[in-house]
Amino acid sequence: MPTSSQNTGKRASIGNNSRPSSKDGPKKNIWSSMLDSSATAKRLPEKNLLILGGTPESQREFLETFAADTSDSGISNEKRKAKLPPVANQFALGYTYLDVLDADQEDTLARVSAYLLSEPSLSFAPLLKPLLTPQSIPETLVVILLEWSDPWTWARRLREWVRLLRHVLISLDDETKIVMEANMTEWRNHKRGMDVTSAGSQVPSSGRPVTLPLGPGEWDEGLGIPLCVVCQGADKMDKLERDHGWHEEEFDFIVQFVRTLLVKHGASLIYTTPFHANSLQSLIHSSLGIHSLLKRQSFRNNTIDRDKILVPANWDSWAKIRLIQGGFDMEGISTAWSIEIQDPPEPLSNGYDGASTEDSGADDGMSAVVIYEQTIIDPKRDTSLAHAGSQQGRNKIEVETSDMQGFLNKQLEVLEQLKMEDEKDRSTKKGPQQEMAPVENSPEVNEHIGPVQFNMGGIQVDADDMLRKLKEREAGRSQRKEPASTPGEEKAHNQALANFFAGLVKKPGGSPRGSPSV
Incomplete structure (x- = not known):
């Protein structure tokens, strides 16, 4: 039978196990751990868009198109603009953010931070460098904006932006470069060895992953970050055709040239039109890895409709580019591009203002930019050169119309x-x-005027006949020398009448005061 001391020890042991004392260890903060786990579960995936080029207005246009609610076509453009957060892009590096909503417009899939830069100047390189970290690079997409209002500047703009990106990426630390290399390898192998379905989605062609070998010119100038080129305002193509005499050859050359450059960087290409449905949103979401939980987004590549071009990344090749039109030197342009992008960026204002077509990095004449600008010429510059006589043999006559x-x-x-x-x-x-001679001394005038007549007291009087009779009467009286009146008075009276009728002759159609005119 246990003693009382043993029972007391058991109760003490039980009490110690049920209520641990402070000596057992530090107390755990249960509420902090619960809040941390809840915040982690609700934390939104953060994506980054680095938007390069364009003007502050065209950058806003891109953001409006990207953030448009394509599920509800009844929403007006003003309401769509009102939903956008404020955009600060007037000076240097701009910023805004966008919340990507699911198809039901209730669940937020991701938050996209958009950084905007308009000029490819080396002075802005320090602003871009902090944005590229080992954590942000896998979640970042670079977008270069081009405008159909000035397609003759595209080659030079693309070159300067690629030069700036290379300058920034080369200056990153080794850890970031390792992440960048792994990111490019994954992006390059992503969706390769796949079959494209009719809906535009891609599925594996076999049960195991297959990596196809790269074709000529593909991925030989990878930047380390996915790239997408957006050509805005495709509706202006009709204006180029109507006002500047462009034909299909010019549009085909542009798309061939741009695709030849972008296939070297593994980039995608899309033409957009304001306020028209397009696949820009689906393309950007796919590039950033944003996928809807309710609706599978898909897009179809398009190389047929000239104003709706869409070339996804990892889809294009030289064989597809050759189908547009023959005689295009892809090998020469590709080689020249690889040489030109090695230099630091240059100010854009010196390149296409018509002052010179020479390029500092093309002493041997093998410059991709010069080849492009010699084919796609600024209409204003083309007109000035034609007047100077340096464009002999060209049949184009450009006319600038005013309102x-x-x-x-x-x-x-x-x-x-x-x-x-x-x-x-x-x-x-x-x-x-x-001075005009008197009417009576101008037979030519009298002949054209005809007889001057007026009505006096109901009697039609011919002024010329009356003047002739007065002169005859004066002559007859002067011969008779009647004593009833003095010669001076008679002469003055006759002269007054003569002056009166002479005045009537000088003013055709005139009539004496108080008498009606005919």
Whole structure:
């Protein structure tokens, strides 16, 4: 039978096990761990968009297209703009953010931080470098914006942006470069060895992953970050065709040239039109690894419709590019591009303002940019050179039209100037010797005017006949020399009547005061 001391020891042992004392170890903060786990579960995936090129307005246009709610076509453009967060992109490196919603517009799939830069200047390189870290590189996509308002600048703009990116990426630390290399290897092998379905999605062609060998010119200038080139304002292609005489050859050359460059970087290409449905959102989401939980997004490559071009990454090849039109030197352009992008970026203002077509990195004439700019010429520069006689043999005549009000204002100024010159000529030619002679001394004028008649008291009177009779009467009286009146008074009376009727003759159609005219 246990003693009381043993029972006491057992109770003490039980008490010690049920209520550990502070000597057993530090207390755990249960609430902190619960909050941390909840925050981790609800933490949104963060993606980065590095948007290069364009103007502040065209950058906003891109963001509006990217953030547009494609599921509800009834939403007006003003409401879509109102949903966008404020964009700060007027100076240096701009910033905004976008929340990507699922198909039901309720669940947030990711938050996209957008960094915007308009000029490829080396002075902005220190602003880009902090954005590229081992953690951010796998979640980053570079977007280069081009505008159909000036397609003759595309080659030079692309070159300067690629030069700036290479300059920034080469300056990163070794740890970041290792992550960058792994990211490029994964991106290059991503979706290779796949078959494209009719819906645009891709599925493995076999049960095991297959990696196809790279073709010529593919991925030989990988940047380390996925790249997408967006050509905005494809609706302006009709204006180029209408106002500047462009044909399918110019548009085919542009798309061949750009695709030849982008296949070297493993980049994608898309043409967009404002306020028209396109696959920009699906392409960007796929490149960033954002996938809907409710609806599978897909897009179809398009190389047929000239204003709806869409070339996904890892899809293009030289064999597909050759199908557009023959005679395109892909090998020469590809080789020249690899040489040109090694140099640091240059100011864009010196490249396409018409001052010179020479390129500093193309002493041997093998410059991809020069080849492009000699084929796709700025219409304004082409007109000036044609007037200078340096574009002999070209049949194009470019005319810059002005608006209707401007044209009418210029014509009014011309008419006013001509009117002043006419008045000046009349005033200089008019003199006392050229004054109009009396009607009675101008037979030519009298012949054109005809007899001058007027109505006096209901009687039709011929002024010329009356003047002739007065002169005859005066002559007869002077011969008779009647004593009833003095010669001076008679002569003055007759002279007054003669002057009166002579005045009527000088003013055709005139009538005496108080008498009705015919």
